[in-house]
Every structure is written in C-alpha cells, then in structure tokens.
Amino acid sequence: MCRQCEDPDRPGYLERLREGVADRGWLVQGVEGTGLYPPWAYTIGLSGYGLPELVVTGLPALPAAGLLNGVAAHALHASPPSPGECIPLRGGPLVEVVPLAEPSAHLVFAAALYGPGIRALQLVHADTRGRFPWSADYRDGRGGQPVLGARHEA
Numbered sequence: 001m002c003r004q005c006e007d008p009d010r011p012g013y014l015e016r017l018r019e020g021v022a023d024r025g026w027l028v029q030g031v032e033g034t035g036l037y038p039p040w041a042y043t044i045g046l047s048g049y050g051l052p053e054l055v056v057t058g059l060p061a062l063p064a065a066g067l068l069n070g071v072a073a074h075a076l077h078a079s080p081p082s083p084g085e086c087i088p089l090r091g092g093p094l095v096e097v098v099p100l101a102e103p104s105a106h107l108v109f110a111a112a113l114y115g116p117g118i119r120a121l122q123l124v125h126a127d128t129r130g131r132f133p134w135s136a137d138y139r140d141g142r143g144g145q146p147v148l149g150a151r152h153e154a
Contacts (some may be wrong), residue, residue, distance in 0.1 A: 012087045021045035038144050044110045052082050052119035053110050058145030084152035094126040101149045
C-alpha cells in the first residue's frame with residue numbers, strides 16, 4: 001500500500017485532490033495491482049453533485065480512467081447508471097452496474113473528502129466472450145475482477 005493510502009490525512013494530498021475536483025469536477029484515483037490484487041480505480045468528486053462515485057476493478061489505469069471518465073461525464077449531464085443496469089460500451093465490453101456494499105472501505109480518498117456515507121457503483125465489465133465475474137468460466141476461470149457488492153437482480 002502507498003504511504004498516502006496508509007494515511008489519507010497526509011498533509012497536502014487531500015488539498016491537491018480538493019483543488020483538482022474544484023478545477024475539473026471530479027478526478028480518477030488509480031490503485032496499482034500488486035501480487036494477487038488486480039488494479040482498480042475510482043472517481044472522486046461525484047459525491048459533491050449528490051451522485052454515487054464510480055469504481056472499476058481489474059483494468060489497467062488508462063482503460064479504467066477512460067471508462068470512469070466517460071460514465072461520470074454522462075452521469076453529470078443525464079443521470080447515473082442504476083444498479084442492475086447493463087451498459088453496452090461503444091467499442092468495449094458490456095458493463096453491469098453493481099452497488100458497493102461498503103464504499104468508504106474501498107474509496108479512501110473520496111470518503112476522506114465527502115465523509116463515510118458516500119455511495120458508489122461498480123462498473124463490472126464482461127470478458128471478451130461476454131461473461132461476467134459471477135460466471136465460473138469468466139476469463140476461462142482466471143478471474144481478476146473482484147466485485148465489491150451484491151448484484152441487483154430484477
């Protein structure tokens with residue numbers, strides 16, 4: 001874990017996040033994968049608009065940021081995705097929206113800025129064959145995308 005993640009009150013970093021959110025509306029915080037843990041990323045700033053933050057796991061930094069920025073921009077101009085909603089991405093995989101069970105446990109810096117009552121939605125992406133992580137044959141059994149909440153089944 002990085003030193004800033006170990007101490008989210010570390011002087012300077014939260015202020016830089018506040019400034020970035022004030023300038024751009026939201027930011028994407030990436031977390032590198034290590035060993036058994038895949039990379040993941042989340043937005044910081046959507047809570048300031050009364051919206052849930054967005055999370056994606058198992059994608060490298062650039063694709064994760066592209067996905068989160070695209071959905072965040074849409075959420076600000078239309079509405080955020082709903083739990084259980086499936087979103088076909090142009091040129092990308094199908095995504096299903098899953099609410100996080102404990103957002104403040106995973107979105108350390110968003111919680112530091114907006115409090116422990118933040119809400120968050122995970123954008124769970126299908127593999128190249130259209131299978132989701134709750135399928136035993138997702139990525140041919142190799143996994144790599146933790147789901148941080150329970151699926152919303154209609």
